[in-house]
Amino acid sequence: MKSGKLIGLIVVCVFMISISFSFTADAKEFKFGQILAMTGSGSWYGMTMERGTGIAIEEINAAGGVKGYNFSYVVEDHKSGLTTPAQNAFRKLTSIDKVSAILSSFSAPTLSIMSMAEQKKIIVFNGGASSPKLMNIPFLHNTRMLGDEILPFTLKYLWDKGYRTMATIYANQTAPISLNDAGKKYWESLGGKVVSEQMHETGATDFTSEASVIKAKNPDIILCPSTGLDVGYVIKAVRKMGIKAPICGTEHSGDMEKVTGDASEGYLFASEFFDVNSDDPWTKTFVAAFKKKFNEDPDFYAANYYELTYILKELVTRVVDKGGDPYDGSLLEKAIWDNPKFKSIYGGYMKFKENGTCEKPVVLFEIKGGKPMVIKKRSG
Amino acid sequence: MGLFLQLLTRGIITGSLYALLGVSWGIIYNTTRTFHFAHGFIYTFASYSILVFTWMSVPLIPSLLLGLFTATLAGCAVEYFAYLPMRKKSASQLSIFLTAMGIMIAGQSLIHLVFGPDSRPLEGFPEHVISLGTVTFTTVDLFTVLLCWIVIVCLFAFLGHTKAGMMIRAVSSNPEKATFIGIDSRRIFVLVFGIGSLLVGIAAFLSTIDKPATPNIGLGALLISFITVFLGGVGRLGGAVLGGIILGIAESLVIMxxxxxxxxxxxxLILFLVVLIKPEGLLGKKIA
Known part of the structure; x- marks a missing residue:
């Protein structure tokens, strides 16, 4: 009996000691959260974004961390754009993991957590979503160019080619709805006509009926501002119906061609231009590290989340230098405005604007041979 | 008129696949009265089995046959190792339903864990656009319709003209009387699970040559399977066929x-209205 009590006492002591050690380790760890699309039709985005963050974390910790803090992250899943999982993830990250900063993606999940973020003073960065609704929200900073800034670039290109009528098909989600509105307004402001508009269910895979309606309207171009694999399924259905009109959008996920095969040839989309062949030394280092680890070039999503992790590093440095606690999100927010200029993985510097956006180089891509190729750069 | 014909054609293509899904679940439910929720998992399992064989450089047709064989075995295994022992212990329908749901969720998660969330296309089937006047479809669509109807006709021929088929119908219409005349209903149950799984495997193949497989494709297929059965009428396999065609065409034409x-x-809404007006389904018999 006595030996039993002794063993019990030892177990309790070991448990207590291990807990105290873990708390000691946590005290010198800067943990932040990520709410990404890890499952569902947009899981490719989550995968590539997490890869970008992971490489940045490895580099930062290998260099000795930041002011005594090692970096780490916890990733949660919003299941490709759902708001309830995003809100649950936010509550978990802030109440259990006690993070002060979150990297988010997709418009609806990001928007759904922002009132809680403001209340709890959690700084949120978005490097993936593109809805114009993401502007002017306290504690939210976008390092991705928003859709209403880049969509006109694509539409103007097609307008200049002589196309005049447009059909649109878009998912019933925040970003596609607002992008469809922005695209439609811009097209009509040019003098063009929208002959058909169809909202589809997110995550659907058969769009042949919708394509049949588009075919009947015979538009010059088709705009599909949906996200993830939805775009691929739309393109596949449109081509399956024998429609040859150019298709443009705002997204291209790296796994889209698994759905479309060669049907995506000629698909047009504008986005930030992350040049993997850039001469910038930092870009070169990142591209080499990414290629070494994953045997492929990084895309701009991976670059954005890599860059965001370094922005967090800079913010933690500024806060700690002033004797502050980096687990206080309001201090991180304040630190941005000490100097809103940050080194950019795109080369040179990027500057946060007060409306929560930033400026990056934008180009127009066309899918050629199954790969996005730059066909036009935006001037100015 | 052109748009109507095009959408009707799409409806028939989709409806043919729905009809096949309907009979695959219907033959199991009509015979065993088991709400086989794990049918969705068998659908996903069949898709991934065929894919795995193609990744092992096995040509498409042998991969299809091997995939269908493994899916059939998986369906029989679910009946033999999960449902049958529960029935022996007089488990309630609810317990069996919950077990089936558990198999579906666990199976789907396992596939997700092993293969990841990525889309997995099944390559090798030639796809060309065919235009007949205002109507456009592809070689994959044509193949889907033909194969679905060949399989459905074969199934009805099997049920109507073979000894095993008649035994299935006997168990389906009255399991107790079937036992009195010497039919082993347990073996018949395993047989119908095998047949249902084979049919859903064919539907999964047809779907995967058109769209890539993902770990969650099974749920949608399962929904369609049992909606068509309840719409067409429980106990009448022809009802499932009719239900599938109605759903496919309605889904396509509604866009107008x-x-x-x-x-x-x-x-x-269609299902709700039919169940409200005719609870036994369109072709179902009223139970006194």
Missing amino acids: VLPTEYKMMVIF
Whole structure:
């Protein structure tokens, strides 16, 4: 009996000691959260974004961390754009993991957590979503160019080619709805006509009926501002119906061609231009590290989340230098405005604007041979 | 008129696949009265089995046959190792349903764990656009319709003209009387699970040559399977065929009057109305 009590006492002591050690380790760890699309039709985005963050974390910790803090992250899943999982993830990250900063993606999940973020003073960065609704929200900073800034670039290109009528098909989600509105307004402001508009269910895979309606309207171009694999399924259905009109959008996920095969040839989309062949030394280092680890070039999503992790590093440095606690999100927010200029993985510097956006180089891509190729750069 | 014909054609293509899904689940439910929720998992399992064989450089047709064989075995295994022992212990229908749901969720998660969330296309089937006047479809669509109807006709021929088929019908219409005349209903149950799994495997193959497989494809297929059965009428396999065709055409034509995002709502509305007006389904018999 006595030996039993002794063993019990030892177990309790070991448990207590291990807990105290873990708390000691946590005290010198800067943990932040990520709410990404890890499952569902947009899981490719989550995968590539997490890869970008992971490489940045490895580099930062290998260099000795930041002011005594090692970096780490916890990733949660919003299941490709759902708001309830995003809100649950936010509550978990802030109440259990006690993070002060979150990297988010997709418009609806990001928007759904922002009132809680403001209340709890959690700084949120978005490097993936593109809805114009993401502007002017306290504690939210976008390092991705928003859709209403880049969509006109694509539409103007097609307008200049002589196309005049447009059909649109878009998912019933925040970003596609607002992008469809922005695209439609811009097209009509040019003098063009929208002959058909169809909202589809997110995550659907058969769009042949919708394509049949588009075919009947015979538009010059088709705009599909949906996200993830939805775009691929739309393109596949449109081509399956024998429609040859150019298709443009705002997204291209790296796994889209698994759905479309060669049907995506000629698909047009504008986005930030992350040049993997850039001469910038930092870009070169990142591209080499990414290629070494994953045997492929990084895309701009991976670059954005890599860059965001370094922005967090800079913010933690500024806060700690002033004797502050980096687990206080309001201090991180304040630190941005000490100097809103940050080194950019795109080369040179990027500057946060007060409306929560930033400026990056934008180009127009066309899918050629199954790969996005730059066909036009935006001037100015 | 051109748009109507095009949408009707799409409806027939989709409806043919729905009819096959319907009979695959219907033959199991009509015979065993088991709400086989794990049918969705068998559908996903069949898709991934065929894919795995193609990744092992096995040509498409042998991969299909091997995949269908493993899916059939998996369906029989679910009946033999999960449902049958529960029935022996007089487990309630609810317990069996919950077990089936558990198999579906666990199986889907396992596939997700092993293969990841990525889309997995099944390559090798030639796809070309065919235009007949205002109507456009592809070689994959044509193949889907032909194979679905060949399989459905074969199934009805099997049930109507073979000894095993008649035994299935006997168990389906009255399990107790079937036992009195010497039919082993347990073996028949395993047989119908095998047949249902084979049919859903064919549907999964047809779907995967058109769209890539993902770990969650099974749930949608399962929904369609049992909606068609309840719409067409429980106990009548022809009802499942009719239910599938009605759903496919309705889903396609609804786009002429309602936005496309209301497709699913329309499907459930049709089911609701039919169940409300004729609870036994369109071709179902009234139970006294």
